[in-house]
Amino acid sequence: MKLYRPLLAGLLVLISLMSGCATGSNPSAGADARAATKILKHWVEVSGGVKAFKKLESVETQATIDFGPLVPDIGMQSWSASGGRFRVEVNTPAFGKLITASDGKTIWQQNEKLGFGLIDPKQQAEMMRDSDPQEELKLDRYYPGRRRLADTSINGQKLQVIEVRTFDDTVEKWFMDPVTGLRLRVEKAREAIEFSDFRLTGDFTFAYVTKHSGKGGVMTVRLKTMVLNPKLDGVVFVPSTREIQDAATVTRILDGYSAVSGGARLANIQTRVTHVTMEMPKTGMKSEMKITQKRPNFVLIEQTVPGMGQSVQGYDGKTGWANSEMQGYRMLKGPELQQLLNNADLDAEAKVSAQCPLRTLLGERVIDGRRTQAVGLASLQGSNGTYYFDENSGHLVRVESSLIAGPKSVIRATMDISDFRQIDGVSIAFKTVVDNPAMYLIMTVSAVEQNVPIDDAVFKPRQDE
Amino acid sequence: MLGLLWVGPWMRSDEKPADWGQVRSATFDMVWSTVNDCYYDPAFGGLDWKAVRGKYEVRLKDAADNHALRRLLQQMLDELKQTHFAIVPDEVAVFTPKDRVKIGTVGTELVAAKGAVVVADVTPGSAAAAAGLRPGDTIRSVNGTSVERVGEAYAEAGVTAARRDFNITQFVSGPLHGPVGSEVPVEVEGADGKLRTVNLKSEANTGDWSEPMGNFPSMPIEFEAKRDAAGIGYLKFSTFSPKLMKQIRTFIRGLGANDGLVIDLRGNPGGLSIMAAGISGWISNKEFSLGKMQMRMGVYSFDVFPQERAFAGPVAVLIDSGSASTSEILAAGLQEEGRARIFGETSAGAALPSAIQKLPTGDLFQYAIADLTTPHGVTLEGAGVKPDEQIARTREDIVEAKDPVFAAACAWIDQGRHVEPAK
Numbered sequence: 001m002k003l004y005r006p007l008l009a010g011l012l013v014l015i016s017l018m019s020g021c022a023t024g025s026n027p028s029a030g031a032d033a034r035a036a037t038k039i040l041k042h043w044v045e046v047s048g049g050v051k052a053f054k055k056l057e058s059v060e061t062q063a064t065i066d067f068g069p070l071v072p073d074i075g076m077q078s079w080s081a082s083g084g085r086f087r088v089e090v091n092t093p094a095f096g097k098l099i100t101a102s103d104g105k106t107i108w109q110q111n112e113k114l115g116f117g118l119i120d121p122k123q124q125a126e127m128m129r130d131s132d133p134q135e136e137l138k139l140d141r142y143y144p145g146r147r148r149l150a151d152t153s154i155n156g157q158k159l160q161v162i163e164v165r166t167f168d169d170t171v172e173k174w175f176m177d178p179v180t181g182l183r184l185r186v187e188k189a190r191e192a193i194e195f196s197d198f199r200l201t202g203d204f205t206f207a208y209v210t211k212h213s214g215k216g217g218v219m220t221v222r223l224k225t226m227v228l229n230p231k232l233d234g235v236v237f238v239p240s241t242r243e244i245q246d247a248a249t250v251t252r253i254l255d256g257y258s259a260v261s262g263g264a265r266l267a268n269i270q271t272r273v274t275h276v277t278m279e280m281p282k283t284g285m286k287s288e289m290k291i292t293q294k295r296p297n298f299v300l301i302e303q304t305v306p307g308m309g310q311s312v313q314g315y316d317g318k319t320g321w322a323n324s325e326m327q328g329y330r331m332l333k334g335p336e337l338q339q340l341l342n343n344a345d346l347d348a349e350a351k352v353s354a355q356c357p358l359r360t361l362l363g364e365r366v367i368d369g370r371r372t373q374a375v376g377l378a379s380l381q382g383s384n385g386t387y388y389f390d391e392n393s394g395h396l397v398r399v400e401s402s403l404i405a406g407p408k409s410v411i412r413a414t415m416d417i418s419d420f421r422q423i424d425g426v427s428i429a430f431k432t433v434v435d436n437p438a439m440y441l442i443m444t445v446s447a448v449e450q451n452v453p454i455d456d457a458v459f460k461p462r463q464d465e
Numbered sequence: 466m467l468g469l470l471w472v473g474p475w476m477r478s479d480e481k482p483a484d485w486g487q488v489r490s491a492t493f494d495m496v497w498s499t500v501n502d503c504y505y506d507p508a509f510g511g512l513d514w515k516a517v518r519g520k521y522e523v524r525l526k527d528a529a530d531n532h533a534l535r536r537l538l539q540q541m542l543d544e545l546k547q548t549h550f551a552i553v554p555d556e557v558a559v560f561t562p563k564d565r566v567k568i569g570t571v572g573t574e575l576v577a578a579k580g581a582v583v584v585a586d587v588t589p590g591s592a593a594a595a596a597g598l599r600p601g602d603t604i605r606s607v608n609g610t611s612v613e614r615v616g617e618a619y620a621e622a623g624v625t626a627a628r629r630d631f632n633i634t635q636f637v638s639g640p641l642h643g644p645v646g647s648e649v650p651v652e653v654e655g656a657d658g659k660l661r662t663v664n665l666k667s668e669a670n671t672g673d674w675s676e677p678m679g680n681f682p683s684m685p686i687e688f689e690a691k692r693d694a695a696g697i698g699y700l701k702f703s704t705f706s707p708k709l710m711k712q713i714r715t716f717i718r719g720l721g722a723n724d725g726l727v728i729d730l731r732g733n734p735g736g737l738s739i740m741a742a743g744i745s746g747w748i749s750n751k752e753f754s755l756g757k758m759q760m761r762m763g764v765y766s767f768d769v770f771p772q773e774r775a776f777a778g779p780v781a782v783l784i785d786s787g788s789a790s791t792s793e794i795l796a797a798g799l800q801e802e803g804r805a806r807i808f809g810e811t812s813a814g815a816a817l818p819s820a821i822q823k824l825p826t827g828d829l830f831q832y833a834i835a836d837l838t839t840p841h842g843v844t845l846e847g848a849g850v851k852p853d854e855q856i857a858r859t860r861e862d863i864v865e866a867k868d869p870v871f872a873a874a875c876a877w878i879d880q881g882r883h884v885e886p887a888k
Contacts, residue, residue, distance in 0.1 A: 280679065282499075282820065282822050283679045283680050283681075283820050283821060283822065284679035284680035284821075284822075284823060285678065285679035285680075286679070305678075306676065306678065307675075307676035307677065307678035307707055307708075308678065308707045308737070309707060309710070324743075325707065325710055325711070325743075326707060326710060326737070326739045326740055326742075326743045327739060327742055327743045327746065327770060328743055328746045328747070328770055328772040329770070329772060329773075330770035402763075405763075405765055406765065406766055406768050407752075407766070407768055408754065408757070408764075408766035408768060409757075409763075409764060409765040409766045409768075410763055410764060411760070411762065411763030411764075411765070412762040412763055413762070413763075436760070436762055436763060437502055437503045437760065437761040437762055437834070438503060438505075438760045438761065438762070438763065438820070438834040438835065439820075463773070
């Protein structure tokens with residue numbers, strides 16, 4: 001699912017393909033800037049020309065997204081229109097249709113299983129630019145800075161290089177074919193995009209294949225069809241009023257949760273040592289656990305189970321690891337490591353909102369006589385579970401979620417959280433009950449110390465000697 | 466996550482507390498509800514579990530004492546037709562050193578051979594030795610009950626031959642591990658075919674004991690590890706007890722690059738299942754899974770994590786009908802991964818991960834919490850692990866002090882070992 005980060009960026013670069021170039025007044029001075037502008041002008045002309053782009057009001061495309069041989073291709077359909085409107089629908093195998101859209105002011109995402117969310121305003125600028133069918137007519141606005149760099153050669157092909165500074169102050173390198181004038185490659189901070197398979201569609205020359213390479217992997221988008229100036233009847237760019245209202249309600253609930261958990265005071269906590277007694281009353285098992293946390297994200301969890309010896313897990317900033325008498329030593333990775341880091345985050349309560357951009361307001365539920373608001377929280381990686389927030393206090397009092405118990409082990413459980421106490425200005429739950437048909441676990445905090453000195457060495461991996 | 470605990474016909478307490486009616490009801494309800502809430506298959510394999518409650522609840526008032534209640538509960542649990550559902554009498558549950566008198570020993574090791582229970586070994590100086598028992602003797606009856614009849618009853622009930630052998634071995638073994646000082650009349654057939662009855666008196670287990678883990682009681686444990694001059698390591702332990710993990714690890718780490726390893730799981734009824742994955746990590750150089758537990762709400766994979774300086778030589782695993790539960794997880798997982806070759810006889814097919822609760826009566830209730838499948842999707846429960854080389858150890862082999870299973874494993878190891886180039 002991590003592929004969907006570049007996917008999102010890639011989806012919008014796809015929309016930007018219909019952009020050619022247009023000359024305009026050049027705010028940048030200097031010979032390098034003029035040289036770059038000349039190359040861009042030529043690019044606009046070979047891509048279709050200013051006249052043609054002025055007539056381009058909207059575009060509709062159908063494409064497939066190829067993530068490589070191990071993952072099936074997925075289908076995508078997109079529309080972009082003037083005024084910053086766009087809509088992209090991707091058929092994800094795990095969750096069904098994922099919609100990313102904008103009405104020109106607000107960018108939002110929606111999926112039936114994962115929920116609805118508004119895109120962080122900080123990410124909106126690039127998306128708006130990439131979705132504009134007439135982006136090329138506004139080069140000076142979107143790329144106020146540009147300069148020509150030294151030519152380069154990639155795979156034996158000579159290329160002209162332009163550096164552009166975007167209106168939201170990011171820098172990109174564009175690699176242009178000196179023979180055709182077409183743009184063959186763009187390098188951004190987190191990804192590189194290659195353009196190929198240029199075809200004439202109407203008056204325009206578009207790349208029908210774009211390959212995106214980034215930390216999340218490689219994704220190749222292949223256009224199947226493109227319609228210029230399609231009718232947009234029935235294409236929904238605007239979220240529903242209900243979705244916007246629910247999103248606002250959830251944001252209020254999550255902000256309230258963050259505030260009651262400590263809010264800005266969470267940042268004052270640099271270290272925490274928590275002693276926990278764990279009981280499984282049905283099986284008679286009892287053990288002690290000690291959790292040591294230190295910013296930025298160091299953690300050590302030590303558990304001693306009578307009869308089974310000690311079990312330890314940790315993260316030292318580089319390596320997630322575990323060691324136990326029964327299983328030996330291993331590295332933690334993937335979702336298992338991420339779960340450890342999430343649970344160990346001293347700012348966890350403040351980050352729920354950012355980590356779960358997709359939400360579903362499920363409504364009021366009564367738990368143990370308390371009124372709560374139930375919210376489904378998710379990201380593009382999948383559902384994080386259902387969270388219940390006390391309507392009066394704002395505390396998180398129940399989570400229904402999946403716990404990762406190993407590289408291929410997942411257990412669904414209900415966690416009831418209670419006995420909140422203020423320690424150094426932040427709220428800590430002193431009791432958590434984890435309930436699953438195969439186990440019933442009561443975790444009770446017996447002691448908490450915060451901001452005590454902790455040597456980084458304690459988090460280092462402990463291998464068998 | 467435990468191996469099978471036996472429930473035998475040696476129940477001797479007819480406890481009946483003052484509020485017996487309440488205790489009886491509460492116990493019945495706890496047993497039924499636990500299965501109702503925790504059984505891994507919410508459809509109970511097609512069994513109407515609610516109807517089962519009705520069927521046995523009407524008989525509850527007739528359970529005049531704990532002995533009767535145990536039988537009623539066990540009958541109800543037997544409707545599931547699965548292993549790892551058992552009422553374990555408090556009289557045999559050891560949690561403190563003082564409790565150890567509850568489980569004695571007469572000094573015999575028993576195995577099933579061709580549907581009979583045979584003495585495989587006799588501890589020198591033990592009660593069994595004093596009574597003249599010898600390897601190769603067949604146990605014909607215990608407490609007046611014919612072993613053959615018990616076996617026939619199991620066969621009629623449709624259990625597999627391996628499970629029948631497991632059960633009849635447990636049937637005999639139970640009374641022979643009765644409380645210290647208890648006497649059990651046993652009819653024995655010698656190698657010469659002559660029958661005799663001996664009274665075996667249970668003595669204290671003076672060896673090592675496992676640590677209790679929650680409601681899982683302490684048990685006598687035996688451990689044997691040796692390496693012969695030919696470089697074949699032999700590892701045998703009576704149960705998967707965490708207390709033995711360090712010894713197992715130390716032994717395996719001490720093996721040489723050209724050595725071979727025989728892990729003898731014959732007669733090992735199981736124990737802590739996570740140990741199977743841990744032991745496998747000491748004999749593997751890559752990650753793999755031994756199988757997975759499918760619970761009602763979740764799945765747990767017994768992942769093997771290779772340890773540094775893991776043993777890389779050939780590994781043979783010996784199993785028989787007495788190998789159950791965690792023994793089967795280990796054998797099947799290593800077999801499917803191709804990391805070990807399995808010798809002997811089909812295992813018991815009793816491989817459901819389980820937990821133990823304490824009942825209001827003071828007895829223990831063992832219940833399965835998950836189904837278990839191998840990496841290839843094979844269900845071990847009811848089927849068992851089939852050896853790569855099917856070899857039975859007969860009564861005659863035992864009389865002659867031969868172990869053809871072990872011999873075959875050693876021969877295979879010798880074929881597969883790396884040979885150092887001549888200097």
